[in-house]
Amino acid sequence: MTTSIRIGGGRNELLQKVEALSGQHLANCYQCGTCAAGCPFHQAMDLLPDALIQHLRLGLPGILERQTFWICAGCDTCSDRCPRGLDIARIMEALRQICLREGGDHPALTQLERADLGALPPIALVASMRRNSG
C-alpha cells in the first residue's frame, strides 16, 4: 500500500480547518509526547495526541475516522503541560466540530433509557450534548 503525504506540497485542507477552528499553529509541536504521557485516557485512544498532530501536519488519511478526539474529555492536562504552548484540547474540539458539522450531530443521550436520563446529573448530560453537537 502506498500513502501520499503532503510535506511542502499541495493544500492540506484538514490542517487549515483545524488551525482555523482551534486557533492553534500545529507547526509549533516538536513531538515530545508530553501530551500523550499525561493523558488519563491514552490507553483508549487509537492514535496518541502527538501522533494525531503529526498525522494532521503530514496530511495522512483517515484522521476523522479516529476515536482519539471523541475520547478526549477536555481535562486540559495536555494543554496545561505542553512546553510549546499548544492548546491541544482545542485541536481535539476542532476535529469534533469538523465531524459534527459535516456529518451531523449525534447526541449520545438520544440512546439513553428514560431511567438513565433521570439518574444522570445535568452537567453530564449537557456536557455530553455539547461535545456531540456542532
Added chain:
Amino acid sequence: MPIAYYPGCTIKVSAPEHEIAALAVMHALGLDLHEMREWNCCGVVHSLATDNLIRHMAPVRVFARLQQQGEREVVTLCDMCFNTLARANQVARRQPEQMDALKATSGDELNYDGSAEVLHLLQILRDRVGMAVIKARVRQPLHNLRVYPYYGCKLLRPTDVGLDDAEVPTVLGDLMAALGATVVEGNLQTRCCGAYHVVNRESLVAERVAATTAQARANGANAIVLSCPLCHFNLATRQSDPDHVLPVLYYTQLMGLAFGLPPATLGLPDATALFPEALSTAHHAQAVPICTKGER
C-alpha cells in the same frame, strides 16, 4: 455583605446535599450566600472552537443578570460552573468585540463589560475566611478520618483560571487538616474522573474510578473528599463493588460535621453510620467566637 451565589443546575437537581451543607457551614462562619434572583445553566463546558460565539451566551447572560442585580462578585460551588463562568469572563475581558456581537444578537439585552468576579467557594474559605478561622470553629475534630482529597480537572485547569497549583494543589488538603483529619495524598488526585463520558463511555469512567479509589485505599484513606458534583457522581456511583464502597463526601459536609452541625443539615443520613470510627468524641476544641463580618 452577603455574596451573590450562583447554584447551577446540578447543585439543584443532583447535589442538593452540597448546597445545604455549604449554606449551613457558611452561616456558621458568619458569611451568608444569597442566591441570584435569576440565573440559567452556564452551558457546563467552555466552548473551545474559535467561531462558536453563541455558546458563550449562557454564561454571559448569568453575568448580565448579576450586573442587573447591582453585584460584581458571584460565588459558585460547582467546579464545572466555576470553570465555564471564569473562562467566559476571560473571553469578555480579552475579546470585548465578542461581547458586542452577543449584545447585538440579543437585541441589546445582554450588555456585559467583563467586570464580574467569579469565585469558587473554596477561594472564599481559603482567601477570605482563612484556615485559622475555620480551624477555630471546629467543635468535633475529624481525628480518625483519613481522607483523600480529589481535585479532578475543573478546579485547577487551565492554570489561568484554576484556583490552585495545577500539579500540586493543597486547598482541600489544608482544609481537611484544619478540620483535624489526616490527609492522604496520591498522584491521581488531579487526574480526570472521565467526566461526561459516564453518559455513553462508562468504561472510561469505571477505569478512572477504580484506579483512584484503589490508590486512596492503598494509601490508607477511609474516605474521599471533593468539590465537583460530576466527580462526586462518578466516584460515588461507579465503584465496582457495591458492598465495599469508599465513602465520597463534599468538603462542605465534612466541615459541617467538624463544626458539630447536625448531619441532617448536611445532607447526611447519619454521620456515625457513615464513619463509625472516624468522628472523635473524646476531644472537643475549645469554643471560640465564630467569624463575623467585622472580623474578616
